[in-house]
Amino acid sequence: MAVVDTAFLRPRRRRRTDAPVVAALFCAVLVAWAIAAPLLMPFDPNAPNFESVLRPPFWEEDGSRAHLLGTDQLGRDILSRIMLGAQVSLLTAFVATVCAGTFGIALGIVGGYAGGLIDMALMRLVDTFLALPFILMALALVAALGAGLGNIIVVIALTNWARYARLVRSEVLSVKSRPFVDLAKVSGLSETAIVLRHILPNVLNSVLVLAVLDIARTIILESSLSFLGLGVQPPDVSWGLMLADGRNYMLVAWWLTALPGAFIALAVLSFNAVGEWAKRHFDPRGSVETAI
Amino acid sequence: MASYLLKRFLQVLVTLALLTLLIFVLARLSGDPAPLVMPSEATAADYEFFRRQYGLDQPFHLQYLTFLRNVLVGDFGASFRYNVAAIEVVGTALPATLQLAAASLLTAILIGVPLGIVGATTKSPAVKLAIDSYSALGQAAPMFWVGLMLMMAFAVRLPWFPSSGRGTLAHLVLPVVTLAIYVSASVVKLTTANMQEAMRSDFVKMARLMGLPRRLILLKHCLRNASLPIITFLGLQLGALLSGAVVTERVFAWPGLGNVIVEAILNRDYPVIQAAVLVSGLTFMGINLAVDLLYRVFDPRVEAA
Numbered sequence: 099m100a101v102v103d104t105a106f107l108r109p110r111r112r113r114r115t116d117a118p119v120v121a122a123l124f125c126a127v128l129v130a131w132a133i134a135a136p137l138l139m140p141f142d143p144n145a146p147n148f149e150s151v152l153r154p155p156f157w158e159e160d161g162s163r164a165h166l167l168g169t170d171q172l173g174r175d176i177l178s179r180i181m182l183g184a185q186v187s188l189l190t191a192f193v194a195t196v197c198a199g200t201f202g203i204a205l206g207i208v209g210g211y212a213g214g215l216i217d218m219a220l221m222r223l224v225d226t227f228l229a230l231p232f233i234l235m236a237l238a239l240v241a242a243l244g245a246g247l248g249n250i251i252v253v254i255a256l257t258n259w260a261r262y263a264r265l266v267r268s269e270v271l272s273v274k275s276r277p278f279v280d281l282a283k284v285s286g287l288s289e290t291a292i293v294l295r296h297i298l299p300n301v302l303n304s305v306l307v308l309a310v311l312d313i314a315r316t317i318i319l320e321s322s323l324s325f326l327g328l329g330v331q332p333p334d335v336s337w338g339l340m341l342a343d344g345r346n347y348m349l350v351a352w353w354l355t356a357l358p359g360a361f362i363a364l365a366v367l368s369f370n371a372v373g374e375w376a377k378r379h380f381d382p383r384g385s386v387e388t389a390i
Numbered sequence: 391m392a393s394y395l396l397k398r399f400l401q402v403l404v405t406l407a408l409l410t411l412l413i414f415v416l417a418r419l420s421g422d423p424a425p426l427v428m429p430s431e432a433t434a435a436d437y438e439f440f441r442r443q444y445g446l447d448q449p450f451h452l453q454y455l456t457f458l459r460n461v462l463v464g465d466f467g468a469s470f471r472y473n474v475a476a477i478e479v480v481g482t483a484l485p486a487t488l489q490l491a492a493a494s495l496l497t498a499i500l501i502g503v504p505l506g507i508v509g510a511t512t513k514s515p516a517v518k519l520a521i522d523s524y525s526a527l528g529q530a531a532p533m534f535w536v537g538l539m540l541m542m543a544f545a546v547r548l549p550w551f552p553s554s555g556r557g558t559l560a561h562l563v564l565p566v567v568t569l570a571i572y573v574s575a576s577v578v579k580l581t582t583a584n585m586q587e588a589m590r591s592d593f594v595k596m597a598r599l600m601g602l603p604r605r606l607i608l609l610k611h612c613l614r615n616a617s618l619p620i621i622t623f624l625g626l627q628l629g630a631l632l633s634g635a636v637v638t639e640r641v642f643a644w645p646g647l648g649n650v651i652v653e654a655i656l657n658r659d660y661p662v663i664q665a666a667v668l669v670s671g672l673t674f675m676g677i678n679l680a681v682d683l684l685y686r687v688f689d690p691r692v693e694a695a
Contacts, residue, residue, distance in 0.1 A: 322533075
């Protein structure tokens with residue numbers, strides 16, 4: 099009996115990617131919205147219009163094509179407000195994450211590289227900032243600094259930096275003892291050059307993974323604070339704030355709470371999916387998982 | 391073990407001391423409390439008297455030491471808003487939060503672990519997809535939104551449960567479900583991952599070769615081994631649980647610590663803020679320490695590092 103391999107006859111299966119394409123696309127759309135919101139918004143998001151108050155989205159009976167996602171109790175266009183809300187949410191998330199990341203990387207490198215007493219002191223400081231559940235830490239900071247868009251960015255950066263410092267420190271400790279660092283030392287490179295050229299590039303992967311996951315967390319944190327009335331304040335627009343506003347009209351206008359909430363959930367879902375994918379690919383040793 | 395215990399305990403003490411310093415500094419950053427408590431017709435002399443009475447004219451480090459000494463005996467001063475000690479305000483709210491947290495944790499385990507086991511063992515792609523989606527959505531949806539949607543569905547459209555307040559068991563249902571959805575989402579993910587890992591292990595292969603029934607292998611060999619990381623994780627989830635409780639309490643007007651803190655911040659009631667933050671920090675750190683130590687008792691493989 100002849101054994102003939104016919105495998106080559108079968109159509110070759112395309113290798114399926116495990117990248118979250120839809121999620122990445124949605125993130126891209128949100129970013130585009132956030133950047134181009136002022137150009138794309140069909141209405142002024144803060145302009146009241148008492149002639150069309152509490153209009154439902156277009157697919158409902160009384161909905162109109164002019165206000166695709168309906169209007170709120172002051173007749174403000176929900177779609178425009180959601181677009182501007184995307185800008186506020188993403189701006190807060192990006193700026194706060196970049197600040198927290200930069201600060202955390204700097205302190206983590208100093209602690210991990212210097213070691214000794216400096217390291218010990220920094221790690222106790224990190225523990226202190228992680229000693230409270232993150233919303234409580236944020237609330238304690240809001241109580242001191244006050245609410246408002248600018249302060250919220252500062253509050254979130256201060257709430258988040260410690261995890262970057264802890265992650266970077268543990269990464270630096272493992273990189274520092276590798277042969278190429280010794281080699282660099284032997285070849286007479288300065289400490290600064292070693293840190294910048296050999297240590298930093300090696301810890302950047304895990305920091306980026308944490309940053310993407312953090313953007314998702316930060317969107318939740320910002321919207322939670324805004325919902326509690328301690329975050330973004332009017333006339334600035336935020337998804338969390340829209341939910342807090344719409345709460346009182348829940349009986350008559352479901353879209354005021356359901357739609358902004360759905361956007362928060364989708365945004366967080368997408369950034370999480372991209373972050374998880376990045377974790378699988380760029381952090382195979384699982385250092386992000388253990389550090390946070 | 392003993393030296394590890396001592397080291398860990400010292401670490402917690404240092405962190406706690408730093409936390410009090412942070413809380414103290416934050417309160418000073420927020421400005422002078424005098425205009426908040428003094429009546430509008432108060433004179434400059436009244437202000438001076440107030441400052442002297444509360445030691446605000448003292449140098450910074452002395453003020454901190456006084457604060458620390460008072461905190462050690464649970465004295466955070468009187469609430470600016472209610473005419474009682476701040477610690478009392480916090481003390482009355484704490485049981486409500488702990489009740490909410492405990493009930494949610496239990497519910498999350500009851501939902502999450504079985505779903506996770508099914509997720510790890512199912513052969514149906516549809517079931518797997520459904521469980522994965524539950525886990526991803528549960529983590530992504532903000533709790534205040536889930537809470538409001540549940541309220542709209544099961545308190546307004548279908549008036550089955552009360553929409554706010556605390557009292558009967560029925561009051562507990564919606565806030566607990568809100569929190570449990572969030573926590574169980576991560577429990578599902580973790581159970582699935584750990585079960586899958588245990589199922590790949592050599593002792594499971596051995597058990598299968600020995601012909602043990604599937605159910606026995608899954609429950610006795612896999613679940614037992616997967617349960618340790620789940621327990622640790624649940625301890626660490628306490629932070630998320632307390633964070634979530636703040637928001638959930640606010641949605642359902644649950645008279646707990648979260649509600650107290652938010653009210654206190656809105657009223658700039660600093661003694662209550664300080665007491666509430668420190669008490670929740672203490673609870674959080676205490677439980678983290680306990681989980682860490684229990685982990686070492688249950689799993690001797692973890693070296694005391």
